[in-house]
Amino acid sequence: MKRTALWFAALALGALALSGCGRDGTSPSTTGSVVRISQRNEPEDLDPALASIPDSFFVIRALSEGLVLPTATGPVPGAAERWEVSPDGTTYTFHLREGALWSDGEPVTAEDFIASYRRLLTPSTAAPKAELFYPVRNARDYVAGRITDFTEVGFRAADPRTLVITLERPAPRFLDYAASGPWIPASPGVVARWGRQWTRPGHHVGNGPFVLSEWLPNQRITVTRNPRYWDWASVRLDSIQFVRLDDGESEERAYRAGDIDVTLALPYTKLETYERERPADVHRLELGETRYLSFNTRRPPLDDPRVRQALSLAIDRERIVTDVLRGDQPAAARLLAPALLGSAGSGETPAGPPASGDPAAAARLLAQAGFPGGRGFPRLELSGWSATPVLEAIQAMWRKALGIEVSVSVREARVHVAALRSGAYDIALVTLIPDVADPLAALENFSSSSPGNYPHWSDIGFDKLLAGAASAGTPAQRSAFLFSAEKRLLEAQPLAPLYFNVKIWAMRPAVTGWEEDALWNRTYSHLGLGLPSGPAP
Amino acid sequence: MLRFIGRRLLEAIPVMLVIVTGTFFMQRFVPGGPFTAEKAVTPEVMHNLEAYYHLNDPLWKQYTDYLWDLCPKRFHPGELAKGLDFKAAFGVDFRPSFKYPNRTVNEIIADKLPVSLELGGWSLLVALGLGLPLGILAAVRRNTWVDYLCSSLAMTGICVPTFVLGPILVLAFAIHTGWFNASGWYGPIDRVLPCLTLGNVYAAYIARLTRGGLLEVLNQDYIRTARAKGASELRVVFRHALRGGLLPVVSFLGPATAGILTGSFVIETIFQIPGLGREFVNSAFNRDYTLVLGTVILYAAMIIILNLAVDVVQVLMNPRHKFE
Numbered sequence A: 001m002k003r004t005a006l007w008f009a010a011l012a013l014g015a016l017a018l019s020g021c022g023r024d025g026t027s028p029s030t031t032g033s034v035v036r037i038s039q040r041n042e043p044e045d046l047d048p049a050l051a052s053i054p055d056s057f058f059v060i061r062a063l064s065e066g067l068v069l070p071t072a073t074g075p076v077p078g079a080a081e082r083w084e085v086s087p088d089g090t091t092y093t094f095h096l097r098e099g100a101l102w103s104d105g106e107p108v109t110a111e112d113f114i115a116s117y118r119r120l121l122t123p124s125t126a127a128p129k130a131e132l133f134y135p136v137r138n139a140r141d142y143v144a145g146r147i148t149d150f151t152e153v154g155f156r157a158a159d160p161r162t163l164v165i166t167l168e169r170p171a172p173r174f175l176d177y178a179a180s181g182p183w184i185p186a187s188p189g190v191v192a193r194w195g196r197q198w199t200r201p202g203h204h205v206g207n208g209p210f211v212l213s214e215w216l217p218n219q220r221i222t223v224t225r226n227p228r229y230w231d232w233a234s235v236r237l238d239s240i241q242f243v244r245l246d247d248g249e250s251e252e253r254a255y256r257a258g259d260i261d262v263t264l265a266l267p268y269t270k271l272e273t274y275e276r277e278r279p280a281d282v283h284r285l286e287l288g289e290t291r292y293l294s295f296n297t298r299r300p301p302l303d304d305p306r307v308r309q310a311l312s313l314a315i316d317r318e319r320i321v322t323d324v325l326r327g328d329q330p331a332a333a334r335l336l337a338p339a340l341l342g343s344a345g346s347g348e349t350p351a352g353p354p355a356s357g358d359p360a361a362a363a364r365l366l367a368q369a370g371f372p373g374g375r376g377f378p379r380l381e382l383s384g385w386s387a388t389p390v391l392e393a394i395q396a397m398w399r400k401a402l403g404i405e406v407s408v409s410v411r412e413a414r415v416h417v418a419a420l421r422s423g424a425y426d427i428a429l430v431t432l433i434p435d436v437a438d439p440l441a442a443l444e445n446f447s448s449s450s451p452g453n454y455p456h457w458s459d460i461g462f463d464k465l466l467a468g469a470a471s472a473g474t475p476a477q478r479s480a481f482l483f484s485a486e487k488r489l490l491e492a493q494p495l496a497p498l499y500f501n502v503k504i505w506a507m508r509p510a511v512t513g514w515e516e517d518a519l520w521n522r523t524y525s526h527l528g529l530g531l532p533s534g535p536a537p
Numbered sequence B: 001m002l003r004f005i006g007r008r009l010l011e012a013i014p015v016m017l018v019i020v021t022g023t024f025f026m027q028r029f030v031p032g033g034p035f036t037a038e039k040a041v042t043p044e045v046m047h048n049l050e051a052y053y054h055l056n057d058p059l060w061k062q063y064t065d066y067l068w069d070l071c072p073k074r075f076h077p078g079e080l081a082k083g084l085d086f087k088a089a090f091g092v093d094f095r096p097s098f099k100y101p102n103r104t105v106n107e108i109i110a111d112k113l114p115v116s117l118e119l120g121g122w123s124l125l126v127a128l129g130l131g132l133p134l135g136i137l138a139a140v141r142r143n144t145w146v147d148y149l150c151s152s153l154a155m156t157g158i159c160v161p162t163f164v165l166g167p168i169l170v171l172a173f174a175i176h177t178g179w180f181n182a183s184g185w186y187g188p189i190d191r192v193l194p195c196l197t198l199g200n201v202y203a204a205y206i207a208r209l210t211r212g213g214l215l216e217v218l219n220q221d222y223i224r225t226a227r228a229k230g231a232s233e234l235r236v237v238f239r240h241a242l243r244g245g246l247l248p249v250v251s252f253l254g255p256a257t258a259g260i261l262t263g264s265f266v267i268e269t270i271f272q273i274p275g276l277g278r279e280f281v282n283s284a285f286n287r288d289y290t291l292v293l294g295t296v297i298l299y300a301a302m303i304i305i306l307n308l309a310v311d312v313v314q315v316l317m318n319p320r321h322k323f324e
Helices: A002-020 A054-063 A110-121 A140-142 A174-178 A188-199 A249-254 A270-277 A305-313 A317-324 A338-345 A359-368 A389-402 A413-422 A438-446 A461-468 A475-492 B002-028 B043-052 B059-070 B076-081 B086-090 B105-140 B145-159 B162-176 B188-217 B221-228 B234-243 B246-263 B265-270 B276-286 B289-317
Strands: A034-038 A080-085 A093-095 A155-159 A162-166 A210-216 A219-227 A238-245 A282-295 A381-384 A406-410 A425-433 A493-506
Touching: A034 A054, A034 A249, A034 A493, A054 A210, A054 A219, A054 A238, A093 A110, A093 A174, A110 A155, A110 A162, A110 A188, A140 B043, A174 A317, A188 A438, A210 A238, A238 B002, A249 A493, A249 B059, A270 A282, A282 A305, A282 A338, A305 A389, A305 A438, A305 A475, A305 A493, A317 A389, A317 A493, A338 A438, A381 A389, A381 A413, A389 A406, A413 A425, A425 A493, A438 A461, A438 A475, A438 B076, A461 A475, B002 B059, B002 B289, B105 B188, B105 B221, B105 B234, B105 B246, B105 B265, B105 B276, B105 B289, B145 B188, B162 B188, B162 B265, B188 B234, B221 B234, B234 B246, B246 B289, B265 B276, B276 B289
Parallel strands: A034 A238, A381 A406, A381 A425
Antiparallel strands: A080 A093, A093 A162, A155 A162, A210 A219, A219 A238, A282 A425, A282 A493
16 A cells, blocks of 8 residues: 555656746736737747748737838838839839838848848748749849849849849739848848847847737747837837647637637627627628639639639639528639729729529530530549538539539648649639739639649740730730730639638727738737726626 | 565566557657747758757667657655656656747656645545445445435546536636636645546546445355444444455446546646646647657556555555455
């Protein structure tokens, strides 16, 4: 008995000792003006050069800012207070704010920006989003290692407060690139001192409205007001907490329990309840993303445009967004989302499939392609990477309208993308997520040589139209080229646009000044807490 | 006993080698890589990324380089106490993570393992603290309402999975009454719900095993002898019967501890606990090759050591077993 007791005591002690290893923190505090935002993905890094997912930039944008800031209505001055564009549209001269400081008190200079960009473009840095610098002269060659002299790249500091950027060719959307996340600078001195660990709390230095005060990986990131920020007077919060929550369900539970103030997205199963019980909490934002079906054009019978058109026409997009998704997403009659095009999207739109579909025309086309009533049509596979009822809805629509059977399969995310890339699939549900509000970049995904050309569609005419847009002399010519390119794409139908994504999230009514654009870019300098309109539930 | 332990540890080396080799090559043959994303990167960028992580080297070279980094090169176990740094303690370098460029796998393990151990430790205490009394009570009051109550409680515990119990507890005690946070791992109060949830299932098993083991022993001759000598019921149960009756529980504790530590993923996800289980599962989704390998190796080592510990305890508890 004694020995037994001893062993159990040892076991218990062991367990206690192990438990002693844990960190003790404080629970999320709600005192002071704090907004707690759900962070669904852990940032890979808080280094603008090494981050790639929007979720990383959610935090980075609180800590630092680039030359211009993205807003829902287009880029606005950030670290640069103004800029000039040369008449030929190839040279941008940015004037930095006078007296702007890093959070360690050092002045923000044009050289700092150049050093940041140099580091990002250096091949050994392996920056995942270096692509967003390609409009700059010779940037792509520098990334590829074809030139090694950085002075040949189009960056120049005319004086400590003037940054001159030379482009490869006129790019009407260049400011959108300059507003993108990877263009946010990093203090060169700090990076040199700490290497890849410069983003840790205690090391991190930024030029944004907040400074990094806590980073508990996979748990919580806290940023607090930066008194050295040029516009610190308009910053209304003492701090922001980014609370790590894995999925929509735990996020929603945390919101209901009062642990967070802003969610990323409401699960669509909870949408109706929220709209009924707390409508003031529900927010919607149309995104620049398009959900589409990608047809593998290398595989018969999908190599026949009539088959692809038939499949696209048989889909009732209206029903998918109202009955299946229940989020009133706009049905997509074209590839490029209105939110992506902004003001340029007004005017003529390329004609795509009607929103409620045309089953009769679809059946006719399928018969012309040699499958009357769906007879003899092979059993294709419709795949996606997240279980969504959209796949089943489409399966049912095709069965009803065309008399064909497809099987639905849901794959793990990277298996799905690997299959898309290698062409080992039939039909797949894909999301087009542009990094910048540039229709040319979005369409270039489907040029013959693009790694994002999942339909594996190759059309010389389309490629020529894109090349024409890239070298167009005026914005009007460029728009005309892009319009024709999109039209050509929709006619050939290597893909069938379904709907444009809408972000639907929950946010407490007390939270004010939420600023977010259609591409997941947020800025926080005006975020605040209004007078509490009621106790938090 | 030392010889026994030494031999078992030596036997573990080829086992670990097989595990490392299998994991290393299997994950390379899984479709998709660490840089596969729906938004494709340009060829130049992909080339730079692969060069940075030495993915351009021949696979055999990547494998042997990795094995070398993994080989223990020094022995200062005292360093472990300073923050679980396996590099400082044994020279074992799990390399930088693919997903988190500014962190090494050693750091991630050092950061997350204590959380999982704490969660597991408390849960084990919950399991033993609930399971043993229930089991003993059921055995001693066999076939009475006490037994039926305890046994049904245990059965319910086994049948209700953690991913059902967890959200129910959150609903009842976090959202409804507001006594606890719905998620997180900040203060001591955040330990309550997850540890109850995780400990519950194991408590149920332990209760059933204790009852079964104890019943078997209570029917034996030596218990009758003890009773005949006039020993009190309390003395019979705790002094004579429990030692033999707990043997099944002890053999269960090895796999259970391993299960609690490695299987805490579900609990960590429900309650958003920053533990190693969540990192482990996410690393597989992220194709974070080094983090997958690092956690697999760690878990394998833990299971080997726990099994060894259970074998030792069993021999110490049962004189009929011998170290062999």
